[in-house]
Amino acid sequence: MRGEHLRAHRAHHRVELGDGLAAERLASRRQRRHSETRDDILVAAREVLLERGAADLSLREIARRAGFSAGALYKYFDNKDDVIKALADSAMGALMEAFAQVPAGLPVEERAVELGLAYLEFARHNPEDVAVVTLHESVPAAPVTGEHQRVEETVIGVFRDGAAQGVFSMPAHEDAEFMAYGAWALVQGLATLEQRQRPEVAARLRDSQRRLLQAFVNGLKSDWSASA
Numbered sequence: 001m002r003g004e005h006l007r008a009h010r011a012h013h014r015v016e017l018g019d020g021l022a023a024e025r026l027a028s029r030r031q032r033r034h035s036e037t038r039d040d041i042l043v044a045a046r047e048v049l050l051e052r053g054a055a056d057l058s059l060r061e062i063a064r065r066a067g068f069s070a071g072a073l074y075k076y077f078d079n080k081d082d083v084i085k086a087l088a089d090s091a092m093g094a095l096m097e098a099f100a101q102v103p104a105g106l107p108v109e110e111r112a113v114e115l116g117l118a119y120l121e122f123a124r125h126n127p128e129d130v131a132v133v134t135l136h137e138s139v140p141a142a143p144v145t146g147e148h149q150r151v152e153e154t155v156i157g158v159f160r161d162g163a164a165q166g167v168f169s170m171p172a173h174e175d176a177e178f179m180a181y182g183a184w185a186l187v188q189g190l191a192t193l194e195q196r197q198r199p200e201v202a203a204r205l206r207d208s209q210r211r212l213l214q215a216f217v218n219g220l221k222s223d224w225s226a227s228a
Helices: 002-052 059-066 080-099 108-125 127-138 146-164 176-195 199-219
Strands: none
Touching: 002 059, 002 080, 002 127, 059 080, 080 108, 080 127, 080 146, 108 127, 108 146, 108 176, 108 199, 127 176, 146 176, 176 199
16 A cells, blocks of 8 residues: 555656646746747837837837737837837847957056947947947937946946056046047947948048047046146
């Protein structure tokens, strides 16, 4: 009797274990489908955003291109701002991967230049991601993404480190954000200029980008308080 009881208990345990594994696999498949569907929606949203801009981004048009009803989109995103945030988060995450290739141990002035070159290389190969980032930044009261904060901290951080080490000189009323703003404007301008030129002109521009970034960084070492 005892042996039969043990066999029955083991059989029951195997059934419970099998049911648990089946439920786990089902949940995993549902989660995977949810993630894949969300990605499909974002692909369509990216197309619409780049064609129409943030102001004219239409959830109905996104749904149409993704093959969903407009109502079905709300299972994945709360509103239009949520869609823009997700797109920007993805683009900024890709940019952070490019920044991560810059060695952390470089002298701070070299690191600032290499981060700028990493952005330019990223923009060269991922112009749509850069366009998404730019559109996100142009939206009033756009939700700040986690990846956006990481990018900002990376860029501002290198200038904060330079100021703390005495490498960069700046008046007391200025700060690291001021320098980072100038650097960001410079690399975005260089990226845009390169994209809009003929291939042979763009190649010449690429040859000068390192020197331009070095000139900007070297300028931060000067005494800004001195009169012209």
